[in-house]
Amino acid sequence: MxxxxxxxxxxxxxxxxxxxxxxxxxxxxxxxxxxxxxxxxxxxxxxxxxxxxxxxxxxxxxxxxxxxxxxxxxxxxxxxxxxxxxxxxxxxxxxxxxxxxxxxxxxxxxxxxxxxxxxxxxxxxxxxxxxxxxxxxxxxxxxxxxxxxxxxxxxxxxxxxxxxxxxxxxxxxxxxxxxxxxxxxxxxxxxxxxxxxxxxxxxxxxxxxxxxxxxxxxxxxxxxxxxxxxxxxxxxxxxxxHENLETIASYYKDSSKYPKYDNYDAINVDKTSEIPLDYEGVMGVPITFLDKHNPEQFDILALGIVGSIEFSCNKKMEILDKNGLPTGKFTFNAKGTLYRKFNPKTDEKPAFQDCETGELYSSIYARILIKNKNPKEKQ
Known part of the structure; x- marks a missing residue:
């Protein structure tokens, strides 16, 4: 050094x-x-x-x-x-x-x-x-x-x-x-x-x-x-x-609460308390989930950022500013983060706009991708 x-x-x-x-x-x-x-x-x-x-x-x-x-x-x-x-x-x-x-x-x-x-x-x-x-x-x-x-x-x-x-x-x-x-x-x-x-x-x-x-x-x-x-x-x-996470959340009772990412096959979960224990697929959860993580209950697959996972699409996006307005700057695959379609009911502002379709997208901050080892039966 x-x-x-x-x-x-x-x-x-x-x-x-x-x-x-x-x-x-x-x-x-x-x-x-x-x-x-x-x-x-x-x-x-x-x-x-x-x-x-x-x-x-x-x-x-x-x-x-x-x-x-x-x-x-x-x-x-x-x-x-x-x-x-x-x-x-x-x-x-x-x-x-x-x-x-x-x-x-x-x-x-x-x-x-x-x-x-x-x-x-x-x-x-x-x-x-x-x-x-x-x-x-x-x-x-x-x-x-x-x-x-x-x-x-x-x-x-x-x-x-x-x-x-x-x-x-x-x-x-x-x-x-x-x-x-x-x-x-x-x-x-x-x-x-x-x-x-x-x-x-x-x-x-x-x-x-x-x-x-x-x-x-x-x-x-x-x-x-x-x-x-x-x-x-x-x-x-x-x-x-070694304590199991317990929630009352269910994916199959209201799947609209768990939108899928556009560039990775997983659903988005905004709060640890909202993790659906009946979902058998991959979930993107906040990093605070680790405070409740039991390795006997969940597998940790990856961190939802570039270099940790392989993203499945490569859309050209225009980066939007803090007010959701165009910046004239562009990126591919949303700068290597997980993203999903913008929801005006739940999201404050969009982060990207598809250059071809004009669709708006929200960038999701540092999600941990997990999978339940023993999901509950569908309700």
Missing amino acids: AKNDNLHNAKEAKKDEFYTQLSDIENELKHYKEHFKDKVIFCNCDDPKYSNFHRYFRLNFEVLSLKSLITTHYNKDGDSYAEKLTREMVAKNKEYISPSLLDKDTIRERERNDFQKNPPQITLKQGGDFRSDECIKFLKQSDIVVTNPPFSLFREYVAQLVEYDKKFVIIGNQNAITYKEIFKLIKNNQIWLGSSLSYCAFKVPSDYEEKTTRFWIDDNGQKWRSMGNICWFTNLDIKKR
Whole structure:
């Protein structure tokens, strides 16, 4: 990687330095407790002084029966450090997992991870970048990685976890589902969504650049940023993954609710709650469906975008603007997306117009193509 690329990526990673709230961490990780027993946990995008992932595992070290906890801090400007807490250290001295009562005001106001005693710091000469040789050495020692990685480096981060065959529970933007590298793993049942799917707020450093949207400063001067729909990605099995989706929707009672795409043999479903469980063919469903996906109930076939599926027609279309007006720009096959005929009753505006027939079409955002393994009988 070129030096300038490294510098750019370092800056992007610094922008992504969000501190996840302890309540959000607890709400998700309670579903994985049996997985953590006797394991080495690695938090490789976390400042031990401030990270609530680090704090969660320190406070619950004995409850979870951890073998050890490794946390690495990232510093783009030079040396950084890591901390390693082991079962043997905790057995000899409980102060490693006991919050400092003398510093309770500091904990309350700054949420620093002040404990009565901290593990010795291990100097990291390569700045604590998760891609560095030093951090990869820790990665090889670990069993499960748990953290909030830089969203701008999400593809590369997940690729590293897969390369080293690591178990993980990590936070990501829901749109990462549509990355071809990530979706391939989802389709192949190598990763899936965790228990929580929500709109989350994150604490950001004091030098974080202020934004015009989804950014605020609280009464204590703490900067906050929200990232829309956030989800957890994991390859650890959880109970939710084996729960069947239940809906009352039926294709055969009202097939007009499920128009077919013009360029792929599948019906369109706008909401997960409207998936007809009696339909035996292919369905295009929203990406939020993955929050309810049970691999024993449905097969994931493809992502409804160019490069993921083969489209069956190649109409020349004029692209329409945000008001549905002609732009004088043209495309074939609707720029590689699924599309269907425009319905003025349900669609806000058309996206394309057929150059030969003048028919209007709606473009459908990132649908996941699925098929029910055991559809119900037609009603």
